[in-house]
Amino acid sequence: MDLRIDPLQTRLAEAVDTALTRTGDVYAELAAIGVPVLGAPQSLGGLGLGLSADIVVNARLGHGLEPLGAYRETVLVLELLEETGVAEPLLKEVLKGQRHATTAGVHTGTGLRVDAEGRLWGDSEHLPAGDFGLVVARATAHDGTTRPYVVSQDPATCAVEAGSLLRLPTVRLHFGGARAEALDLPAERWSRALDAARVRQAAVLLGLADRALAVARSHVNRRVQYGSPLVNLQTVSHGLARLVGESDGWRLLLHEVAWHRDQGRENPADAARLLAVAAEHALLCTRKALQLHGVRGMLAHSTAATAYRLASVEAARMGAPAALWDGATPHPAAPGLTSSR
Template identity: 60%
Template structure:
């Protein structure tokens, strides 16, 4: 990391150590203001700042998915559709935005008057002010809408996924405004969201491996520390080395995105690798801790549970690999000389 990124990482760690509202503490140090585009009232530091913030969220076992969903939702909307009041709340950390029916098959339906009905998927916990959603319109087409979640016709209900708190929103005729999300805006916002998600997963993996490394150096079996067993040491060393490589790949993907030189496969590939690495790392940490790792409050169990939830938030890993592979093939076929 460069000096600015290192200072930002320290600031995030300090904010997460405090006992007051986490989102308010992050807002006090400029999160998500630092990464938001200037047109949305941010400083426009881009993914170079965002990946550092989200990596530290994962590292501290506080993924705060509402933070990433808020940025993703705002980036999807055209400028005219972003309410200034919502941006002010976001920058203060007092409210969030979310997407619905974007990462999954849409379950909501919209009527001829633009009112939305149905139940959302499992959403991040937090006070929601705005939703960017996809709903099935009359005629069967899927369309984009913007809806205020301050309406009495949208009610949030607490829910859990693998013990991780969240919510589902029940819509009963909520007024929604149709919006156009063109392919360019969709691709740019989705790639950025995937890169942020990869940062969180790599942070979770790093915390799990650090915890496992500390444990096997202290845990004695058969008269010697566990780390002296090759089957333990080699597995840990391999994952630590892979994590360093994926961290570099993440920085490369963020730099390409910010400089406008990103490739179609970058975001899907970096999220797929981060997902697999996080699942392997947290699983190994759980195994090496044995019965201690199965305690619900243990760091190993918490990291494993969080990684399992975050690994599916933006789609299954198999789909990501297929998408990345198709993009690589398309790029290769388009290269001069290959089609002759």
């Protein structure tokens, strides 16, 4: 297997970098180059380029300090709803980049519930900021079973509350009797979709780590202390060299896991392990960047501080690293999901 970045991935990375430098709506700029259509299933009208294309997009978003979590949530929902025939008119808007989709209660428990009349009640966790028209919510039904439901965002039954985590924008959805349609999925599709979402999240975190290391390397080469650049101190140069080497290794692992998934040869535990190491590595690199910048790094507008805040939020969005290590085993059939066997 050749783990070198192919020409298509290189051009895609360049296109994402260009979109991030524009002054308009970032989501609109990404839609213009085919995001999220790039990795969306062909049965829904996407290009079906797979996870190998998605990780390139997300790694560059992380490096650009624009994680855009609504994009990853949208791709996850598209994978979950593939070939279900559910909410097709809204899916067309999502594929065009006009609206976003998200999950609620899928990555973390929220206590959402559905009554006997099929209406959803409760509050979501903090979600990435976005214009959501479609929600896949995991909720407990009146009979005690837990399963996923599809909900169309209606202002009358789903209020949106703007919020923040570590000064990063988020939203919470407050469901007050929203009409919910039960979604029956094969357990294998549910597991594969969640694993792919973890790999995309790992790509963002490794992109953040690379940006933090780039900023730290630039700083220690410029910063002169006691008549010599900081990089001449062995404790500084050796520490950064180790992190750079680890980044290269984790990036290769990221592409390997994505490639195996696209070939249908994935190990169900690899996605959780990859996300765990990516989260730990991103936190380590962003902390190192803060440390090396000293007081300058603690300023709210500094790149080092921004990277650290982003890493702190994104590292826990799909579970803390310790929990991911503990759960790095094949997914059991989730309640309310059917097996294709």
